[in-house]
Amino acid sequence: MKDAALSMARGSMVRSPAVQPDLELVAVARDESFKVWSHDYPYRTVRWHFHPEYELHLITATTGKYFVGDYIGDFEAGNLVMTGPNLPHNWVSNVPRGEEVDERCLVLQFDIDFVVRAIDAFPEFRRIAHLLEASSWGVLFSPETGAAAAPIMRDMLSAQGMRRIALFVALFDVLLHGAPPVKLASAAYRADPARYAETRINHVLSYIGKNLSQELREADFAGLAGQSVSAFSRYFRRHTGVPFVQYVNRLRVNLACQLLMSGELSITDICYQVGFNNLSNFNRRFLALKGMSPSRWRGYQQLNADSAADLPDSMTSAEVPA
DSSP, X not given: OOHHHHHHHHHHHSOOOSSOOEEOOOOOXXXXXXXXXXXXXXXXTOSSXXXXXXXXXXXXXXXXXXXXXXXXXXEOTTOEEEEOTTOOEEEEEOOOTTOOEEEEEEEEEEOHHHHHHHHHHOGGGGGGHHHHHHGGGOEEOOHHHHHHHHHHHHHHHHOOTHHHHHHHHHHHHHHHHSSOOEEOSOTTOOOOHHHHTTSHHHHHXXXXXXXXXXXXXXXXXXXXXXXXXXXXXXXXXHHHSSOHHHHHHHXXXXXXXXXXXXXXXXXXXXXXXXXXXXXXXXXXXXXXXXXXXXHHHHHHHHHHXXXXXXXXXXXXXXXXXX
């Protein structure tokens, strides 16, 4: 790490703010317009957090308390809420410690750029503008709307290609034609991402994200926080759900995927550019996270790109490298 960067981060990291939301990094695949997924409970993102993306959150199991901005309410299966950019939120289920739920919720996340592009291409999308604006305070949909949205969101989990877009449109058609949703946070509430970013963990995550190509040692961050390595390790895992090294490797592999898709750099060049110190380690970490080697992953992406080419007279099967 550079001395200047360490010094600049030191002052902000020694503070321990109370009940500040953590930043969640939402990774939307480069060849997709939005992210849709489900998760169990307990889960690493079940904490007071925020992100720049819009989110549609449907509870499929459990009851408990949920928090949106300055709102606190009770939830049960069918609870469907939409949150706007940087609005802190969390759902805490009434599940005894030590027990697990296989699926607690379905989640759809998309950013403002996707909405802008959609409206530019299809003026009909302007009808969702008022809903997006209201989501700045969080909105709760009726149980009937939640029930109608559930099968669509579940279909989205496995849908591919144009069907994903068709389901997205169908979902928002349901939201627009259901009973008017109820705003959750108070009218005076305003999300303040600049203030949230002052939290110690968010400074750590921000620095990691901007310096993936550099050597990142957990001991250095522990020293900045004035903690032992073991104490910092527990703190980091509590906020991110994964150990420090695993978190860094995930970001590096995700960045490598973006560079592999561009096709401009060799795999060896990408290895060092994303911060791995040798090709063997890079290949091993990539395989563990993606289930295939970088070369095979790039080959499949090329296959995907080739399938869109207009080659009616010369369609051939592509061979994927090992």
